[in-house]
Amino acid sequence: MAKANKKQALGRGLSALLKDPDNDIQSAQDKNADKVIGNIVELDLEDIEVNPFQPRTNFSEESLRELASSIKELGIIQPITVRKIGHNQYQLVSGERRFRASKLLELETIPAYVRIANDQESLEMALVENIQRQDLDPIEIALSYQRLIDEINLTQEQMSERVGKKRSTITNYLRLLKLDPIIQTGMRDGFISMGHGRALIAIDDTSTQLDIYESILTKKLSVRETESMVRNINTPNTKASNKTDNEIPTFIKTGINSFSEYFGHKIDVKVSKNGKGKITIPFHSEEDFNRIKKLVEGAK
Structure with a gap:
C-alpha cells in the first residue's frame, strides 16, 4: 500500500x-x-x-x-x-x-x-495503438489501416512491421472496404462476422452481395454455408452450361438478357431436341422470392 x-x-x-x-x-x-x-x-x-x-x-x-x-x-x-x-x-x-x-x-x-x-506522429500512434486492441470491429481496423496508407503514406509492408501483422492479414482487412456500406454496417453491428464478409468479397455484383447478405441474416448461414453459396454463384456447372449453349436457338440467346435484367438475376434456359424448354429463375432469400413474385404479379 x-x-x-x-x-x-x-x-x-x-x-x-x-x-x-x-x-x-x-x-x-x-x-x-x-x-x-x-x-x-x-x-x-x-x-x-x-x-x-x-x-x-x-x-x-x-x-x-x-x-x-x-x-x-x-x-x-x-x-x-x-x-x-x-x-x-x-x-x-x-x-x-x-x-x-x-x-x-x-x-x-x-x-x-x-x-x-x-499531429502526424499522434495520428500514427493512435491508429497503431488502437489496431492492437481486441475490441475494435473488423471495419474499424480496416479503416485504421486505410488511414495509415492515405495519411501517413505507409506501405502494407511497413504497416506489417509497425502493427506486427502479416501483410496478407492487412490485405484481407482492407478488402472489406470494397463491400457494400450496408454489409459493412452489418459487420460493425455484429450481425455477420469477418469470415462472412471475406466470402462476400468474391461477389462483384453489389445487388448479389446484398441478396446473399439477406440470406445470411434470415437463414442464419454459417461462414462455410456462405462460402458454398458464393462458389455456386461464381462457378456454375460449365459442362452443362456449354451443352445448353449449343442447343439454345438464336432467338432465345438474343432475348434472355431481357429476362435477366427484368428479374435481376442470371436466368437459366434449357431447351430439348423437340424445341420445348424450361426457364429457371433463381432467388436467394424469402425477400428475394417475394420481390420476384411482385414483378410477376405486376406484369399481369
Whole structure:
C-alpha cells in the first residue's frame, strides 16, 4: 500500500511540474522533460480533449457504464496516453473509453502517460495503438489501416512491421472496404462476422452481395454455408452450361438478357431436341422470392 501511495504522490508531483508556466515542456529536449515522459502523471480531466484521429467511432453506453462501475470499485488500472499540445493542454492518444467512463463518474483527475508528438506522429500512434486492441470491429481496423496508407503514406509492408501483422492479414482487412456500406454496417453491428464478409468479397455484383447478405441474416448461414453459396454463384456447372449453349436457338440467346435484367438475376434456359424448354429463375432469400413474385404479379 505504501508503494502505491508513493507512486500516486509522484504522479501528483509531476502534475504540479507540468502546470508550472516557468517550466513549460514542449519537446523531449526541454528541462525536466525526462521526469515526465515515460512516467504516470495525474492530469485534470478538464485539461484533456478527445483525439480527432480516434479510429473508434462506436462507443456502447452500456459497456461504458460497466467500465465506470469497474473503475469505481478498482480504480483505473491502465493509465491513458496523451500528447501535450500546449501549456496545461493535452489530447488523447489512446484510452478514450477510460476517459469517457471517468467523466461519467465525474472524476476530477485521471492517470496518464504524457507524450510529445506532432499531429502526424499522434495520428500514427493512435491508429497503431488502437489496431492492437481486441475490441475494435473488423471495419474499424480496416479503416485504421486505410488511414495509415492515405495519411501517413505507409506501405502494407511497413504497416506489417509497425502493427506486427502479416501483410496478407492487412490485405484481407482492407478488402472489406470494397463491400457494400450496408454489409459493412452489418459487420460493425455484429450481425455477420469477418469470415462472412471475406466470402462476400468474391461477389462483384453489389445487388448479389446484398441478396446473399439477406440470406445470411434470415437463414442464419454459417461462414462455410456462405462460402458454398458464393462458389455456386461464381462457378456454375460449365459442362452443362456449354451443352445448353449449343442447343439454345438464336432467338432465345438474343432475348434472355431481357429476362435477366427484368428479374435481376442470371436466368437459366434449357431447351430439348423437340424445341420445348424450361426457364429457371433463381432467388436467394424469402425477400428475394417475394420481390420476384411482385414483378410477376405486376406484369399481369
